[in-house]
Amino acid sequence: MNSKLQELSNCGFKITPQRRLILDILQKSDRPLTAEETAERIKKKEPRISVATIYRNLNLLVEIEVLSKLEIADAAARFQINQGHNHHLLCLGCGAAIKIGICPLQGRVEELIQEHGFSIDSHYFEITGYCRECQLKEAGE
Secondary structure (H helix, E strand, O other): OHHHHHHHHHOOOOOOHHHHHHHHHHHHOOOOEEHHHHHHHHHHHOOOOOHHHHHHHHHHHHHOOOEEEEOOOOOOOEEEEOOOOOEEEEEOOOOOEEEEOOOOOOOHHHHHHHHHOOOOOOOOOEEEEOOHHHHHHHHHO
16 A cells, blocks of 8 residues: 555645545455445544545545546446556446456557547446356345
8 A cells, every 4th residue: 555655645645544544445445445335434443534525535546546446337436446457347236346357458449549549548348247146146035
């Protein structure tokens, strides 16, 4: 987490207790968390931090690329520590995110840049569905 705090500082932002706590919670999580889940966990440790502060800081940390925001159709966005270029299988049931080691756009991105004269800022690729555990739970009900 020290490198993420350093990134924050390098961008000219203070390392506040709230930002430290957000990064700590996301670092320790076994899956990306929604803003609500992040707020619930923070409130257990530091009840005085407002939900507005948590949302504001999550958005700032995404903007300066310390966090990644996983946008899921028809579901709440999830946040995780930015670990560079990665893509996921995202479970719509429990929120698990399984990093996949390939980029389906690799190679094609360069072609698109040339073909359309486009300057790409970033891209993401997520496959949504249900993990094995959620499928078993659903079948058992």
